[in-house]
Amino acid sequence: MVSVVSIIGLNKIGLVKPQDDVSKLIVDAAGADEIKLADFDVVVVSQKIISKAEGQLVDISKIEPSKQAKSIAKRTKKDARVIELILRDSNEVIKADKEALVVRRKDGLICLNAGLDKSNVDGDTIYARLPENSDKSAARIRDGIKKLTGNDVAVIIADTYSRPHRVGQVEFTIGLAGFEPIIDYRGHNDLFGYRLHYKYVGFADEIAAAAELVMGQGVEGTPAAIVRGLSRIRRTNATGLSKKLLLGKKRDIFHHSI
Amino acid sequence: MVSVVSIIGLNKIGLVKPQDDVSKLIVDAAGADEIKLADFDVVVVSQKIISKAEGQLVDISKIEPSKQAKSIAKRTKKDARVIELILRDSNEVIKADKEALVVRRKDGLICLNAGLDKSNVDGDTIYARLPENSDKSAARIRDGIKKLTGNDVAVIIADTYSRPHRVGQVEFTIGLAGFEPIIDYRGHNDLFGYRLHYKYVGFADEIAAAAELVMGQGVEGTPAAIVRGLSRIRRTNATGLSKKLLLGKKRDIFHHSI
Numbered sequence: 001m002v003s004v005v006s007i008i009g010l011n012k013i014g015l016v017k018p019q020d021d022v023s024k025l026i027v028d029a030a031g032a033d034e035i036k037l038a039d040f041d042v043v044v045v046s047q048k049i050i051s052k053a054e055g056q057l058v059d060i061s062k063i064e065p066s067k068q069a070k071s072i073a074k075r076t077k078k079d080a081r082v083i084e085l086i087l088r089d090s091n092e093v094i095k096a097d098k099e100a101l102v103v104r105r106k107d108g109l110i111c112l113n114a115g116l117d118k119s120n121v122d123g124d125t126i127y128a129r130l131p132e133n134s135d136k137s138a139a140r141i142r143d144g145i146k147k148l149t150g151n152d153v154a155v156i157i158a159d160t161y162s163r164p165h166r167v168g169q170v171e172f173t174i175g176l177a178g179f180e181p182i183i184d185y186r187g188h189n190d191l192f193g194y195r196l197h198y199k200y201v202g203f204a205d206e207i208a209a210a211a212e213l214v215m216g217q218g219v220e221g222t223p224a225a226i227v228r229g230l231s232r233i234r235r236t237n238a239t240g241l242s243k244k245l246l247l248g249k250k251r252d253i254f255h256h257s258i
Numbered sequence: 259m260v261s262v263v264s265i266i267g268l269n270k271i272g273l274v275k276p277q278d279d280v281s282k283l284i285v286d287a288a289g290a291d292e293i294k295l296a297d298f299d300v301v302v303v304s305q306k307i308i309s310k311a312e313g314q315l316v317d318i319s320k321i322e323p324s325k326q327a328k329s330i331a332k333r334t335k336k337d338a339r340v341i342e343l344i345l346r347d348s349n350e351v352i353k354a355d356k357e358a359l360v361v362r363r364k365d366g367l368i369c370l371n372a373g374l375d376k377s378n379v380d381g382d383t384i385y386a387r388l389p390e391n392s393d394k395s396a397a398r399i400r401d402g403i404k405k406l407t408g409n410d411v412a413v414i415i416a417d418t419y420s421r422p423h424r425v426g427q428v429e430f431t432i433g434l435a436g437f438e439p440i441i442d443y444r445g446h447n448d449l450f451g452y453r454l455h456y457k458y459v460g461f462a463d464e465i466a467a468a469a470e471l472v473m474g475q476g477v478e479g480t481p482a483a484i485v486r487g488l489s490r491i492r493r494t495n496a497t498g499l500s501k502k503l504l505l506g507k508k509r510d511i512f513h514h515s516i
Binding site: 002003004005006007008009011033035095100102110162163164165166167168169170171172181182183200201202203205206207209210212213214216222227230232244245246247252254 | 260261262263264265266267269291293353358360368420421422423424425426427428429430439440441458459460461463464465467468470471472474480485488490502503504505510512
């Protein structure tokens with residue numbers, strides 16, 4: 001039997017405003033293209049529209065930077081008010097110089113600028129923070145789609161990140177609901193009966209990366225996609241699932257390698 | 259117009275032996291499932307079958323470890339003969355301890371154990387090295403498919419890698435032919451006319467990650483996939499394209515961040 005995964009772009013969502021119901025926008029956009037959502041579909045949604053719908057827009061002209069923010073701003077030659085916003089979402093500054101501000105966010109995600117974003121947001125001093133809790137955002141959208149269609153889909157909130165060692169950003173999963181983000185192959189044998197060396201597959205991150213192939217960046221205006229046909233998907237109603245994708249320093253085999 | 263990308267698993271390739279013609283195996287496997295290859299398709303092939311077809315299998319029982327290999331083996335508690343094999347493919351040992359041996363390979367790729375692999379290879383002391391030059395391997399397969407079918411496909415050689423900061427391995431592109439691996443958004447504006455913050459998309463790595471969704475690991479026996487419908491693909495006949503995905507230490511904004 002041929003195994004086929006389809007990635008379907010939803011490009012009729014339009015501009016998203018604070019308090020918009022993202023579940024409804026997704027169901028309507030799918031309907032406008034005569035696509036019926038189905039059980040086991042994974043709906044991948046760009047962080048940007050979640051942040052907008054949840055009103056995570058901050059006008060930096062109203063921000064009073066702390067002493068620490070001013071000091072980092074001086075060293076990194078960035079706007080102290082932007083640094084202040086980043087610090088408010090972080091619990092560790094991992095690296096701060098002219099090249100980059102790498103932080104560990106309060107939710108555990110290690111990324112540049114705490115995921116703060118300027119692009120696709122209207123207004124010169126307006127910045128978009130990441131959703132308050134991306135797993136909860138994903139669960140809300142999943143529940144909303146269930147109510148509107150009766151279908152039990154899984155949901156990923158995806159965001160674009162730079163990677164160590166590699167050129168080019170890809171989409172990562174920053175929040176999810178409805179399925180196990182990691183496939184655990186421990187104890188499995190390969191075709192020859194040997195124990196597999198690779199133990200965990202970053203399934204949710206692969207799905208997020210795959211979704212970018214139709215979502216594109218910025219100008220394309222396709223902030224969501226449906227990924228269909230994933231034979232290895234394992235459903236769960238557990239919460240806080242994105243934490244399973246985060247490595248602490250102590251468990252990171254690349255620690256001190258860059 | 260709905261944008262759809264399809265990822266089609268080729269699961270009729272069977273076991274690959276040294277000197278097998280991988281182009282023909284791919285074309286035959288597609289044919290057996292009544293799939294016609296088409297221009298602009300990207301064929302993603304697992305490194306494992308390329309290494310096998312190219313005879314990159316080494317029996318470590320015949321390897322004489324160097325002094326450096328013995329010293330690292332002692333520190334890392336690994337087999338000195340395996341370390342010797344890894345060193346032969348590397349030009350820098352980035353990290354060597356009980357957790358991990360991270361090297362920069364001669365081709366520039368930073369990875370664990372120089373990509374040396376035990377799984378899916380028959381024989382207790384047999385290890386599979388990465389292909390000698392994965393870009394050339396990709397180009398050969400591309401040319402072979404062109405001759406057999408007349409179609410101008412692009413080809414990715416993919417391998418499974420651990421990532422800093424994140425749990426779970428994903429597929430990366432270690433060799434490619436026929437298309438630009440990075441999409442360059444510098445100078446592009448977003449929906450609101452702002453310059454985009456994200457400049458480069460790791461397109462080839464996204465395609466490799468997407469292919470794993472049907473290729474699976476080990477037991478699945480689907481060592482290749484066709485990725486179809488990529489509207490942003492830009493063809494090129496340039497060589498050495500995988501180099502565009504590699505960041506040197508100096509350009510890596512995560513340098514000293516782990």
